[in-house]
Amino acid sequence: MHHFTPISALIGGLLIGVAASLMLLLKGRIAGISGIIGGLLHPSAGDASWRALFLIGMMTAPLGYLLWTGRLPEITSDVSNRTLIVSGLLVGFGTRLGSGCTSGHGVCGMARRSPRSLVATLTFILSGALAVFVSRHLIGVTP
Amino acid sequence: MSAKQSLSSLILGALFGSGLLISGMIHPQKVQNFLDVAGSWDPSLSLVMGGALLISAIAFPLILKRREPLFAHKFHVPSAKNIDAKLVVGSALFGIGWGLGGFCPGPAIVGLVSGSSASLLFVVSMLLGMALHRTYHDLRSPPT
Numbered sequence: 001m002h003h004f005t006p007i008s009a010l011i012g013g014l015l016i017g018v019a020a021s022l023m024l025l026l027k028g029r030i031a032g033i034s035g036i037i038g039g040l041l042h043p044s045a046g047d048a049s050w051r052a053l054f055l056i057g058m059m060t061a062p063l064g065y066l067l068w069t070g071r072l073p074e075i076t077s078d079v080s081n082r083t084l085i086v087s088g089l090l091v092g093f094g095t096r097l098g099s100g101c102t103s104g105h106g107v108c109g110m111a112r113r114s115p116r117s118l119v120a121t122l123t124f125i126l127s128g129a130l131a132v133f134v135s136r137h138l139i140g141v142t143p
Numbered sequence: 144m145s146a147k148q149s150l151s152s153l154i155l156g157a158l159f160g161s162g163l164l165i166s167g168m169i170h171p172q173k174v175q176n177f178l179d180v181a182g183s184w185d186p187s188l189s190l191v192m193g194g195a196l197l198i199s200a201i202a203f204p205l206i207l208k209r210r211e212p213l214f215a216h217k218f219h220v221p222s223a224k225n226i227d228a229k230l231v232v233g234s235a236l237f238g239i240g241w242g243l244g245g246f247c248p249g250p251a252i253v254g255l256v257s258g259s260s261a262s263l264l265f266v267v268s269m270l271l272g273m274a275l276h277r278t279y280h281d282l283r284s285p286p287t
Binding site: 016034041049076136 | 172212241252
């Protein structure tokens, strides 16, 4: 096993669950990030500002980390730029076509016991594992 | 939008983003290790989803019993019920992109502020992918 971090993963997950639940309780909205972004790309009147503010709020998290630790979180990727572009296009197109991502389907939809979200979540975890298997072990795109 | 609405959007976003950051999901290699069952498997991220569901799976049904949310007049909950090709193909494409890059939408947005060029390149491509879907959608069913 590789760098197993159960405590921080669980704490982070609990926070995500609290945020998603409060989002539903206070605003009646699903905390699905691809949907929140997608709605901003073709906004309807009065529907844009909560989306923009939520995303800006998300981006303050690294600043909290900076205040706490004195540095920004370091994100490293060993994926080529070409692969990053392809993956971005697939994630953008796929989440809109499939109406959700890890947060909308994986957390909120599963919490609502939505059969659609269960199918979506199983599908993207399986296809994600397959993509990693092919790229890492068959082609060797990433070490 | 009222100050209460604006402030709650910001705070909820910050809480959600902090969860993603603390959980480790903002690190693409950690995501790829979670998906790499045949190699350097790191099961941590199953605890992220597990932890999130521990709260939301209990809270959501209770909240949805209410007539309306606290700060709004109605719940905006997806009404689609059918499991169709769009759902499965879209989720499969998303999963392939998630595996190849290690980013999904939320963590990539949080990662923008770390100054990571990989996050930036990914987010720009993702927005382009979303715009492409919009074009595709409009071509298939022109807006009336």
